[in-house]
Amino acid sequence: MTHSKTTSVLLLFVCLTVFYSCAKEKNNAPFGGTWIDLSYTYDAQTPYWPTAEGFQLDTVFEGMTEGGYYYSAFQFQSAEHGGTHIDAPIHFAQGKQTVDEIPLENLTGEAIVIDVTDSVSDYIDYQINVNDFENWEKKNGTIKEDAIVLLRTGFGKFWPDKKKYLGTDQKGPAAVALLHFPGLNPDAAQWLVDNRSIKAIGIDTPSIDYGRSSTFKSHRILFEKNIPAFENLANLDSLPTSGSYIVALPMKIKGGSGGPLRIAAFLPEK
Amino acid sequence: MTHSKTTSVLLLFVCLTVFYSCAKEKNNAPFGGTWIDLSYTYDAQTPYWPTAEGFQLDTVFEGMTEGGYYYSAFQFQSAEHGGTHIDAPIHFAQGKQTVDEIPLENLTGEAIVIDVTDSVSDYIDYQINVNDFENWEKKNGTIKEDAIVLLRTGFGKFWPDKKKYLGTDQKGPAAVALLHFPGLNPDAAQWLVDNRSIKAIGIDTPSIDYGRSSTFKSHRILFEKNIPAFENLANLDSLPTSGSYIVALPMKIKGGSGGPLRIAAFLPEK
Numbered sequence: 001m002t003h004s005k006t007t008s009v010l011l012l013f014v015c016l017t018v019f020y021s022c023a024k025e026k027n028n029a030p031f032g033g034t035w036i037d038l039s040y041t042y043d044a045q046t047p048y049w050p051t052a053e054g055f056q057l058d059t060v061f062e063g064m065t066e067g068g069y070y071y072s073a074f075q076f077q078s079a080e081h082g083g084t085h086i087d088a089p090i091h092f093a094q095g096k097q098t099v100d101e102i103p104l105e106n107l108t109g110e111a112i113v114i115d116v117t118d119s120v121s122d123y124i125d126y127q128i129n130v131n132d133f134e135n136w137e138k139k140n141g142t143i144k145e146d147a148i149v150l151l152r153t154g155f156g157k158f159w160p161d162k163k164k165y166l167g168t169d170q171k172g173p174a175a176v177a178l179l180h181f182p183g184l185n186p187d188a189a190q191w192l193v194d195n196r197s198i199k200a201i202g203i204d205t206p207s208i209d210y211g212r213s214s215t216f217k218s219h220r221i222l223f224e225k226n227i228p229a230f231e232n233l234a235n236l237d238s239l240p241t242s243g244s245y246i247v248a249l250p251m252k253i254k255g256g257s258g259g260p261l262r263i264a265a266f267l268p269e270k
Numbered sequence: 271m272t273h274s275k276t277t278s279v280l281l282l283f284v285c286l287t288v289f290y291s292c293a294k295e296k297n298n299a300p301f302g303g304t305w306i307d308l309s310y311t312y313d314a315q316t317p318y319w320p321t322a323e324g325f326q327l328d329t330v331f332e333g334m335t336e337g338g339y340y341y342s343a344f345q346f347q348s349a350e351h352g353g354t355h356i357d358a359p360i361h362f363a364q365g366k367q368t369v370d371e372i373p374l375e376n377l378t379g380e381a382i383v384i385d386v387t388d389s390v391s392d393y394i395d396y397q398i399n400v401n402d403f404e405n406w407e408k409k410n411g412t413i414k415e416d417a418i419v420l421l422r423t424g425f426g427k428f429w430p431d432k433k434k435y436l437g438t439d440q441k442g443p444a445a446v447a448l449l450h451f452p453g454l455n456p457d458a459a460q461w462l463v464d465n466r467s468i469k470a471i472g473i474d475t476p477s478i479d480y481g482r483s484s485t486f487k488s489h490r491i492l493f494e495k496n497i498p499a500f501e502n503l504a505n506l507d508s509l510p511t512s513g514s515y516i517v518a519l520p521m522k523i524k525g526g527s528g529g530p531l532r533i534a535a536f537l538p539e540k
Contacts, residue, residue, distance in 0.1 A: 035374035043524035052330075053345050057523065060322075060349065069490055070364040072527040075323050077347035079330065084522070094340040104305035104534055220339055249519040249532035252354070253327065254313035257342040262519035262532065264374055 033268040036244075038202075039084040039261065040234045045160050047206065047232070048082035050168065050175035055082060080258040084232045086250040087208070091257040092216055093223035099256040102228055106199045107248040111265060112140070112147050113239050117154035120182045124167075126153070127185035127210050133192070140241060143196045148246045151203040152236040153182045159234070167211050183210030186217035193225045200248065202230030202263075230263055239265055303538040306514075308472075309354040309531065310504045315430050317476065317502070318352035320438065320445035325353060350528040354502045356520040357478070361527040362486055363493035369526035372498055376469045377518040381535060382410070382417050383509050387424035390452045394437075396423070397455035397480050403462070410511060413466045418516045421473040422506040423452045429504070437481050453480030456487035463495045470518065472500030472533075500533055509535055 040046065042055045055078045062072040080099075081087065089096030114136050120126045128151055137143060155165060162169035167180030182205055189208075192198060201208060201222060208229040209218045222229060230248055248263040310316065312325045325348045332342040350369075351357065359366035384406050390396045398421055407413060425435060432439035437450030452475055459478075462468060471478060471492060478499040479488045492499060500518055518533040 035378060037374055037522075039522045041370045041522045041524040052343075057526070067485060069362065069486070071362060071486075072360055073322075073349070073351060074523070074525075074527055075347065075349040076523060076526075076529075077345065079343070079345040081343060090342055092339065092341060100311045104307055108305060215337060216339070247517050247519065247534075249517065249534060251521055251530045252307075252309045252311045252532055253344070253346060254311040255344075256327070256346075257344055259346075260521045260530070262522055264517075264519060 033266055036235055036238050036265045036267065038233045038235050038263045038265055040159060040232060042076075042078065042083045042260065046083045047160050047162050047165055048079055049206065050166070050171050050179070051173055052079035052082055053077065054079070078260065080253070080256055081231075084230075084234060084261050084263065085258055086248065086261040087219065087223070087229040087231060087258045088256060089223035089226045089228055091223060092219040096223055097226050097228070098254075099250050099259050100252045100254050102250075106226075106228070107246075107250070109146050109148050109199050109246060110144065110242070111150050111239065111244045111246045112136075112143060112242050113150045113152050113236065113244075115152045115241075116182070117152060120153045120155065124180055124182060125210055125212055126182040128153075128182070128188055129185045130188050130191045133188060143198065145197045147196075147198050148248075149192070149198050149201045150233065150236055150239065150246075151184060151201070152239075153204055154237075155181055156204045156234060156236060159232075166206055179206075179211035181205040181207070181211040183213065184208050184218045186221060189218040189221040193221055193227070198227060200228050200230065200246075202233050202246075202248075204233045204236045205231070207231055230261060233263065240267070243267070303536055306505055306508050306535045306537065308503045308505050308533045308535055310429060310502060312346075312348065312353045312530065316353045317430050317432050317435055318349055319476065320436070320441050320449070321443055322349035322352055323347065324349070348530065350523070350526055351501070354500075354504060354531050354533065355528055356518065356531040357489065357493070357499040357501060357528045358526060359493035359496045359498055361493060362489040366493055367496050367498070368524075369520050369529050370522045370524050372496075372520075376496075376498070377516075377520070379416050379418050379469050379516060380414065380512070381420050381509065381514045381516045382406075382413060382512050383420045383422050383506065383514075385422045385511075386452070387422060390423045390425065394450055394452060395480055395482055396452040398423075398452070398458055399455045400458050400461045403458060413468065415467045417466075417468050418518075419462070419468050419471045420503065420506055420509065420516075421454060421471070422509075423474055424507075425451055426474045426504060426506060429502075436476055449476075449481035451475045451477070451481040453483065454478050454488045456491060459488040459491040463491060463497070468497060470498050470500065470516075472503050472516075472518075474503045474506045475501070477501055500531060503533065510537070513537070
């Protein structure tokens with residue numbers, strides 16, 4: 001075999017190998033990979049805002065029927081904003097999207113994770129600030145257009161201990177003053193809407209504004225731009241800094257200001 | 271240039287083209303494509319089983335706050351099995367999966383659509399039978415392992431007209447005898463679990479068993495094998511016979527026998 005012929009055969013082999021691996025990849029797409037559940041279960045212990053009705057499940061029937069087969073069914077009640085849930089823009093921005101109006105395109109896409117666990121472990125009322133985003137970008141590059149931004153504070157480890165996770169296990173309006181947990185600084189929310197183009201934001205605390213907030217400015221800034229917020233996210237410590245894909249599918253409540261959210265991250269095969 | 275050299279250069283060019291298109295594909299994966307929402311909204315008109323509590327949304331607050339900003343929040347109640355929802359296996363099979371126990375892997379995957387619209391338009395109490403599956407396979411090949419099987423009856427066009435969609439708009443136990451809609455024949459359910467290996471099943475009617483059923487045998491056969499059912503699916507007429515991918519994310523109710531389901535189909539770019 002001449003040298004040229006050897007090269008040709010080698011190239012053909014490489015070409016076929018690439019093509020085969022490409023075809024294999026395509027065959028598995030888009031679901032060759034692993035799903036990670038970012039939602040907590042709803043039960044009687046699920047943390048809710050001190051002023052909100054909690055989750056309640058009532059048995060309709062459970063056991064053997066007259067027909068000789070097993071049957072179980074329940075009914076439930078809940079505030080929209082408890083457990084792993086979505087805040088629709090209209091929650092704090094008049095005329096903006098209700099939960100059923102948020103396009104699926106804005107609830108799905110590539111995620112980035114900003115980790116502020118160290119700062120929060122020093123100070124639980126920490127507010128994620130512009131520096132945190134700029135430092136992330138120094139290491140990882142500019143936040144991509146249409147990213148879903150997930151804020152990891154490490155507060156997931158306290159779930160569902162209300163005293164540690166919310167700052168209080170008391171109910172009622174007076175208990176709101178006892179809330180302590182980290183959140184997003186309104187300056188950083190403003191920086192995000194002014195300088196970046198993101199689809200949605202999420203956090204592993206009860207609210208995108210920190211527990212001490214009484215004006216909910218980060219909510220108002222984001223929601224005015226129809227950017228919804230995912231709250232009480234689970235398992236953020238299982239996600240890479242980038243390269244995961246989010247599918248966030250809230251209960252489709254007509255006119256709802258939010259609602260229960262089942263959200264999962266997909267890690268494509270390398 | 272010799273003939274061999276020309277061949278080498280040509281092969282290199284082909285190889286690079288394939289590699290480039292492969293890399294491009296990977297970069298877009300898994301979300302280069304279109305999402306289709308298969309869920310209806312929940313509101314006061316949402317059809318429920320005659321014996322079940324319907325959906326109710328109550329206003330907690332809506333309007334301007336003392337702080338000078340807009341705010342809205344609601345709370346709601348619902349039976350687990352109404353609107354676009356999932357039946358978890360434990361709904362009819364003791365000891366099988368509750369809704370929070372169904373793995374995400376079983377709620378995601380490639381869908382096939384079996385269309386029986388013509389048969390149903392002749393007879394609304396039609397039961398999808400083994401012949402329907404065998405005919406589908408003659409045209410499309412054997413149902414793939416791990417498929418999510420969607421049954422399209424055309425009943426979506428009646429939603430949310432309870433008289434047409436359920437067969438009755440009356441409530442209470444006596445109204446159950448008035449139910450009329452198509453479903454899956456228990457023989458076909460048995461054929462599926464005996465001969466194929468599917469992840470989940472879905473239908474665009476209120477129930478996987480047809481309206482005349484009083485024994486719910488298709489439920490019992492499927493659920494005994496931990497195959498959940500998606501009911502009251504929307505927009506099945508927008509799906510191709512194969513090649514769409516389902517992401518079905520139910521509300522994660524601890525111990526639930528089912529619950530509200532947000533389900534979407536993904537059509538990858540060709």
